[in-house]
Amino acid sequence: MNILVIVGVLVVLSLSAVEGNWLFSSRKKTRSPVIFVPGNGGSQIETKFNKPNTVHYFCAKTQNDWYNVWLNIEELIPGVIDCWIDNVKLYYDKATRTTHNSPGVELRIPGWGDPFVVEWIDPTKNSAGSYFKDIAKALYDMGYERNKSLRGAPYDFRKAPNENEYWFKDMKKLVEDTYDQNNDTPVTIITHSMGSPMTLHLLQNVSADWKKKYIQRFISLAGAWAGSMKAVKVYAMGDDLDAFLLSGKTMRAEQISMPSLAFLLPNPLFWKPNEVIITTPGRNYTFAQLKEFFTNYYSIAILNSKVNHPTSGQRQDRKI
Secondary structure (H helix, E strand, C coil), rough: CCHHHHHHHHHHHHHHHHHCCECCCCCCCCCCCEEECCCCCCCCCCEEECCCCCCCCCCCEEEEEEEEEEHHHHHCCHHHHHHHHHCCCEEEECCEEEEEECCEEECCCCCCCCCCCHHEEECCCCHHCCCCHHHHHHHCCCCEEEECCCECCCCCCCCCHHHCCCHHHHHHHHHHHHHCCCCCCCCEEEEECCCCHHHHHHHHCCCCHHHHHEEEEEEEEEECCCHHHHHHHHHHHCCCCCCCCHHHHHHHHHCCCCHHHHHHCCCCCCCCCCCCEECCCCCCCHHHHHHHHHHHHHHHHHHHHHCCECCCECHHHHHC
């Protein structure tokens, strides 16, 4: 998530809301209710598990009650983060072409419809977990009501649209319910990053009459319309989330298991085939050579794992 981008834009929007009428419905003199749709990493995740094994002796095998695993700063400290990765990463099934959690692990996205879970992705309100809270505060100050005129639509951001089918059905109903609860007032959807193409996917699959009735406007903040070069970086190096104690190399094991990362790769409808998108000490790669980059990169990674991690005098392959 790019918190700095969203906070900067939200401040501008808050000022506009006070001085103008952009939040009012054009069809009636009432404020348009708002639904927040977060980006990648912008939803809380809870887990419980009964695992057959763990990656370290100190990792818990059993957790009977649901507890917050994202964002949970205590889970991201060195050493313990290996337990977190094992609980959160996904595994791809080639037969079904879908993903599943680690054996024995259950995950859920809490707080459907409640804006709090996207105002704060850390339910303890740790400052690192602040997300939509600033614009939410501005709207509350204007008279918006939590769970009535201000709603939240979190989702499993690890997965791409094809594995989030339930969300599109629930989101459609949330829009309709919010419309009904606010005196038949069309809804404003405010999205960030991956939440923008997710919402577009919904709007492209409903009728024009439905949109005309229920949707007042769609406001995208830093929408990932053309994909993101950061996705390429994450595949290659991982992302440390700009946190001092985190290692991109360590986080990468979980991050590259998410189909949503592939969903966010640069879009060929925008990036030119001959456009240089990756520069390395040895050579440059254009967009058309993206597959070649990944092939070369993983070949080098596998070779390094053989050289750096021999076992009993033998070279041993290491899964990536």
